[in-house]
Amino acid sequence: MTATSKRRVWIATFVVVLVAAGLGTWYWLGSKSSEAQGARKGPAPIPVVTAKVESRDVPVKLRANGNVVALQSVEIRPQVTSTVRAIHFTEGQSVKAGELLFSLDARADEANMRKAQAQVEKDKADLLTATRDFERQKELFNQKFISQAALDVAQNKVDTLRGQIAVDQAAADSARVAVGYSEIRATFAGRTGVVSVRPGSLVQPSSPPLVTVTQVNPIQVSFTLPEKELAGLRGAMVAGAIEVSVLLEGGGAPLKGKLTFLDNAVDTTTGTIRVKAEFSNDQGRLWPGMYVNVELAPRTIVGGSVVPVQAVQTGPDNRFIYVVGEDRKVTQKTVTLALVDGSIAVIEGVSPGQRIVVEGTQNLRTGTSVVEADRAGAPAKSGGKGKAP
Structure with a gap:
């Protein structure tokens, strides 16, 4: 190879190396510029679902497990020693007040x-x-x-x-x-139970009861409520009748009754107070000994701040929510929980109309930027600012 050819090879190699170095420098400067721009923009907004704090009157619903009890129940016994001559009813029969039940040998x-x-x-x-x-x-x-x-x-x-x-x-x-004494009659209207004797049986005052008669209409439901509700219950009873609803396990429309009894002492062991409600039982849906779910609303929170219950977060020392500001940044705010009723919570510490975060609170901190997301979790498309419900 001649000297001229060698010079041309070296010149071509130098040009290729120079171009490669220029491209590498250009790529490196471009990536640095992108990183700098990304750093200036900051972290991307976190998609969240928000809602406004509502102001409305919320009835304070108290729920408890109740036990159905008869207004009165009596064990029928003879007052003299004698022999049963006749039984004038059948087991489980409804009887009227004064109706003849047993005839004894007289x-x-x-x-x-x-x-x-x-x-x-x-x-x-x-x-x-x-x-x-x-x-x-x-x-x-x-x-x-x-x-x-x-x-x-x-x-x-x-x-x-x-x-x-x-x-x-x-x-x-x-x-x-x-x-x-040879004629034993019902002292009140009710339903008879099991008959323990038959005609010809010898009975005496110390014998087991002949039958038990239980009043089933009207009927009562007994249950307990926390002692903190005592003041509200007393005030509501003075103001008027308190409606009580009973939900049966078999379904159907709830039965409506009214609160009739408030015990004169709080159970110091459980911190509860015994109450009773009376119900009309024409259809016989309530039976002594049944367990039922009871619901009543003795008082109402007027103008309460209502939010979805999942918006309230629990910290190590208190409860808080995230409030969204005009700049779409969140602020952690401490609140007091007044009531939880199903899917809503009544809180103190926020004003009606403020927008709060309902879903997507896991990675939020004070000052975090947020964007409205739809329920599926993707950011809502509305000009970059999101659409609030």
Whole structure:
């Protein structure tokens, strides 16, 4: 190869190296410029879902587990020792007040009652005779044919028979009461339970109850509420009836009743107070011993600040929310939780109309820029500022 050819090869190699170095320098400067621009722009806004704080009246709903109890229940027992003659109802039957339930053997008591009544009639006849004798003795005394002592004897006989009539009349009344014990009647309207005897059974006052009668309409639901609700309950009861709803496990429309009883002491063990509500039970949907869900609203928070419950965050020392400013940056704000009811929370510490972060709070800090996102998590397309609900 000649000297001229070698010079041309070296010149071509130098040109290629120079071009490569220029391209490398250009690429390196361009990447630095991009990094500098990215640094000036800062981190990208975090997509979040926001909502405005609403102001409205919120009823404070209290929920509890209740137990259905009868207004009254009585164990039917005999008051005398006797034998069951007849049973006038069937097990599980509804009975009216005063309806005859059992008939006991009362033949001996009826005989004693007739004997006592006959004795009263005899005493009345003896008194009538003694009264006539006294009148005759009195005429004789006025005519000076008998002494005062004889007249006093006749008077004493009349007085004695009058007292004897009172005694025998009381005995007759006692016998009549004993006969009345042979008929056992329902003291109130209710439903009968299991009958433990049959006709011919010997019963006595110390025997097990013949049957239990329970009033099922109206009926009560007993439950407990926290003692902190005592003031609100008392105030609401003074103002008027408090409506109580009962939800049954089988579904259907809730039953409506009213609060009728507030216990006179707080249970120091549980910190709760016992209350009762009364319900009409025409359809028999409530039965003594059932467990039901109870709901009532004794008071209302007027003009409360309402937010979605997921917007309230819990920190190590307090609860807080993220408020979105006009510059689309968030600020952490401490709040007080007044009420949680399903999907909403009533809080104190924010003003109605302020926009808060509902979803996407995981990576937020005070000063973080945010952008509105749709529910699927992608940023909403609305000119870069996002669209609030």
